[in-house]
Amino acid sequence: MSLPHYTDANFKKEVLDSDLPVLVDFWAAWCSPCKMIAPLLEELAKEYSKKIKIGKVDVEASPKTATAYAVMSVPTIIFFKDGKIMEQVVGVLSMSDLKRKIEANL
Amino acid sequence: MKKIFIAATKQNDGKTTVSLGLIFNFRDKFKKVAFIKPIGQRYLEEQGIKVDEDSILIEKVTATCQVRCGLKDMSPVAVEKGFTERYISSPDKKSISKQIKKAFNKVGRRQDLVVIEGTGHAGVGSVFDHSNAYVAKLLGSKVIIISSGGIGRPIDEILLNKALFEREGVKVLGVIINKVLPSKFDKINCLVRKGLARKGVDVLGVIPYNPMLSYPTVEQIIEETDFEILCGKESLGSYVSRVMVGAMKPRDAIKYIVNDSLLITPGDREDMITAALGCFRTSDKKELKISGLVLTGNVIPGEPTISLLRNSKIPVLLAKTDTYTAASCVHDLTVKIRPQDKDKIDTVIKLVRDNIDFKKILKRI
Numbered sequence: 278m279s280l281p282h283y284t285d286a287n288f289k290k291e292v293l294d295s296d297l298p299v300l301v302d303f304w305a306a307w308c309s310p311c312k313m314i315a316p317l318l319e320e321l322a323k324e325y326s327k328k329i330k331i332g333k334v335d336v337e338a339s340p341k342t343a344t345a346y347a348v349m350s351v352p353t354i355i356f357f358k359d360g361k362i363m364e365q366v367v368g369v370l371s372m373s374d375l376k377r378k379i380e381a382n383l
Numbered sequence: 384m385k386k387i388f389i390a391a392t393k394q395n396d397g398k399t400t401v402s403l404g405l406i407f408n409f410r411d412k413f414k415k416v417a418f419i420k421p422i423g424q425r426y427l428e429e430q431g432i433k434v435d436e437d438s439i440l441i442e443k444v445t446a447t448c449q450v451r452c453g454l455k456d457m458s459p460v461a462v463e464k465g466f467t468e469r470y471i472s473s474p475d476k477k478s479i480s481k482q483i484k485k486a487f488n489k490v491g492r493r494q495d496l497v498v499i500e501g502t503g504h505a506g507v508g509s510v511f512d513h514s515n516a517y518v519a520k521l522l523g524s525k526v527i528i529i530s531s532g533g534i535g536r537p538i539d540e541i542l543l544n545k546a547l548f549e550r551e552g553v554k555v556l557g558v559i560i561n562k563v564l565p566s567k568f569d570k571i572n573c574l575v576r577k578g579l580a581r582k583g584v585d586v587l588g589v590i591p592y593n594p595m596l597s598y599p600t601v602e603q604i605i606e607e608t609d610f611e612i613l614c615g616k617e618s619l620g621s622y623v624s625r626v627m628v629g630a631m632k633p634r635d636a637i638k639y640i641v642n643d644s645l646l647i648t649p650g651d652r653e654d655m656i657t658a659a660l661g662c663f664r665t666s667d668k669k670e671l672k673i674s675g676l677v678l679t680g681n682v683i684p685g686e687p688t689i690s691l692l693r694n695s696k697i698p699v700l701l702a703k704t705d706t707y708t709a710a711s712c713v714h715d716l717t718v719k720i721r722p723q724d725k726d727k728i729d730t731v732i733k734l735v736r737d738n739i740d741f742k743k744i745l746k747r748i
Contacts, residue, residue, distance in 0.1 A: 291445075294549035305661075305663070307669045308660075309658040309660065309691045309694045309695065310658075310660050310661050311661065311693055313657075313687060329698075337665075348639045349473050349637050349640075349662060349663075350633070350640075350659070350661040350662040350663070351657050351663065352661055353659040353661075354405070365634060366634065366654075367633040367634045367637055367658045367661070368633040368654045368655070368657040368658030368661065369653070369654070369658075370654075377607070
């Protein structure tokens with residue numbers, strides 16, 4: 278299952294106005310560490326489908342959103358709840374760390 | 384034959400920078416220009432002989448102009464390990480003087496100008512009876528003193544060094560103030576000229592500081608340390624503009640990573656390593672901000688991270704020491720311009736051309 282793509286155009290609707298908490302993975306096609314984390318997030322999206330939305334923002338395709346959240350490194354993962362940032366993590370995380378962070382931000 | 388002795392108030396004030404700049408910028412005034420560094424303290428093995436590294440730089444860089452001298456004659460005395468101890472036990476002043484004069488005569492034969500580069504401050508070499516002041520006298524040359532930055536300190540040090548040259552009866556033509564911060568340039572330019580004029584010293588030039596000249600390449604860092612290359616050999620020529628220790632959380636650390644940073648972090652900080660591998664330049668998102676990584680503690684990260692590092696193509700070095708020791712080693716490096724640093728050499732030539740009064744020098748030598 279591939280993750281939904283959030284863009285400058287739909288970020289407000291899909292993320293900020295979402296009823297469920299949202300995990301957003303800011304990534305780039307050239308970024309090797311991003312490729313490490315992608316399959317983990319896809320698996321988690323299935324496991325937590327009822328509790329949290331998980332999607333990604335391509336920093337090159339959606340520069341406004343990346344700049345608005347001061348994304349200086351990819352992957353950057355930001356947890357949103359009720360349109361607010363709950364946590365922001367930079368770099369690759371292990372499956373157990375990702376799960377722990379998701380649970381903490383539900 | 385004209386001669387000019389380039390002296391300094393201390394090591395790394397920029398004697399070689401000025402010598403190089405003078406040689407290139409005097410090309411249209413003098414048909415044949417030679418170079419000699421009578422006493423060298425940082426030497427390399429070249430063609431089987433110990434030669435000062437500044438002489439090697441000048442010899443290689445000036446191959447296209449009229450500088451034609453043998454390397455051995457350009458660098459007759461190499462102060463190697465044990466040199467001073469041997470001299471104190473069995474001094475032989477005449478032999479060193481003879482060696483220097485012989486090399487100078489060979490280098491200067493049929494030349495229009497010889498640029499003589501000193502070593503350290505005016506008194507360096509006194510321990511074996513060949514201070515810079517004495518060598519300038521021995522070769523019958525007038526002197527230009529280089530000092531770096533500031534206002535009070537360079538004036539104090541210039542006067543101290545000048546006194547030593549004058550005690551040997553050597554004429555000081557004037558001084559050049561090097562590495563002046565651009566933000567303080569106008570103030571220092573005005574005050575130092577005024578302050579030195581009060582003491583009867585003429586300022587021949589004030590050169591602004593260009594940080595690019597002191598950036599090492601990753602290759603130079605390897606040469607000066609015992610770091611081992613893990614991967615990224617193809618990018619060893621990348622410059623390092625800033626050294627950054629990755630000790631914070633990645634989210635905070637990345638705020639301090641600027642373009643061409645060298646990141647020094649423990650080998651087990653895979654979070655920091657992967658975060659740095661995602662730090663992109665705003666101008667070109669495909670290019671990483673870091674120009675290299677030093678992994679400390681002799682710890683090699685796990686295969687997934689190593690594989691990422693290999694793919695990134697940036698040089699990754701392994702240090703056997705802790706992070707503080709590794710960072711201190713890099714911080715303490717003396718960055719010398721090397722023959723292959725074409726952009727640095729071009730910058731030097733331009734800096735000297737734009738900021739030194741050649742007419743004044745020509746009139747006085």
